[in-house]
Amino acid sequence: MTGGPDAQSERRPVIACSALTKTYDLGVEKVRALRGVTFSIARGEFVAIMGASGSGKSTLANLLGALDTPTSGELMIDGQSVAGLSSDALARLRNHDIGFVFQQFNLLPRMTALENVMLPLLYAPRGRKNGAVDARARLEEVGLGRRMDHRPAQLSGGQQQRVAIARALINDPRIVIADEPTGALDTKTSQDIMELFLKLHAEGLTIILITHEPDIAAYAGRLLRFSDGELVEDLTRRPQNQGRERARS
Ligand SMILES: Nc1ncnc2c1ncn2[C@@H]1O[C@H](COP(=O)(O)OP(=O)(O)OP(=O)(O)O)[C@@H](O)[C@H]1O
Numbered sequence: 342m343t344g345g346p347d348a349q350s351e352r353r354p355v356i357a358c359s360a361l362t363k364t365y366d367l368g369v370e371k372v373r374a375l376r377g378v379t380f381s382i383a384r385g386e387f388v389a390i391m392g393a394s395g396s397g398k399s400t401l402a403n404l405l406g407a408l409d410t411p412t413s414g415e416l417m418i419d420g421q422s423v424a425g426l427s428s429d430a431l432a433r434l435r436n437h438d439i440g441f442v443f444q445q446f447n448l449l450p451r452m453t454a455l456e457n458v459m460l461p462l463l464y465a466p467r468g469r470k471n472g473a474v475d476a477r478a479r480l481e482e483v484g485l486g487r488r489m490d491h492r493p494a495q496l497s498g499g500q501q502q503r504v505a506i507a508r509a510l511i512n513d514p515r516i517v518i519a520d521e522p523t524g525a526l527d528t529k530t531s532q533d534i535m536e537l538f539l540k541l542h543a544e545g546l547t548i549i550l551i552t553h554e555p556d557i558a559a560y561a562g563r564l565l566r567f568s569d570g571e572l573v574e575d576l577t578r579r580p581q582n583q584g585r586e587r588a589r590s
């Protein structure tokens with residue numbers, strides 16, 4: 342989505358982790374949430390992450406999004422070792438290169454859809470001149486052009502998730518990490534949200550999507566399965582649910 346990367350940056354993995362571990366130290370007990378995970382993700386991939394509850398999926402998502410730091414191992418994002426980044430560079434990574442979408446939408450209840458989408462702009466170094474214009478365009482893009490002044494409580498779950506996706510996109514990230522984005526939605530609404538992710542993927546976004554549902558994972562071209570903090574399956578396959586969007590347009 343960000344323009345003009347050179348040929349070398351096109352080829353290099355957008356995410357590469359090597360022997361990545363995360364241990365939560367609870368004093369009395371240590372929880373080994375990730376036990377040495379190695380894989381990489383190429384630019385423009387659409388990857389689903391599955392695994393039983395407690396297998397380390399959200400822990401991994403937090404590391405990949407630089408929201409948390411690994412206990413050991415190496416994580417490279419866009420060819421840069423995250424461990425070597427200054428706090429400014431980390432903040433830039435979180436705010437500009439990566440967009441997050443969560444199961445519970447995480448919208449601010451007193452703000453309108455438009456204001457929620459504009460929130461990340463507050464953290465932009467020099468603010469942004471056309472913030473409202475950009476936020477409106479993002480809301481149009483996710484199909485909410487006519488709901489911009491509604492507050493979250495005045496929107497359906499699917500609409501709230503669309504607002505959250507528009508917010509994740511406002512700074513033109515290269516990667517979107519979605520942690521069970523359809524977990525709180527019914528089947529039909531989930532499919533609509535997945536069609537939206539497919540569209541964003543077709544536009545070049547790298548998408549990492551955590552889900553418990555095989556039907557949802559089937560939208561992705563690659564499946565990573567975790568068990569007990571370990572990567573136990575890495576499957577590339579032909580996405581099963583693609584084509585509806587294309588058939589319509
Ligand atoms: N902040 C934390 N402090 C201590 N332990 C944690 C913390 N976050 C997660 N854990 C533990 O780490 C392990 C992995 O948790 P994680 O949230 O990554 O699992 P998950 O695969 O996302 O599960 P779910 O499908 O239920 O969301 C679990 O045993 C969990 O209890």
Ligand SMILES: [Mg+2]
Pocket residue numbers: 398399400520
């Ligand atoms: Mg989780």
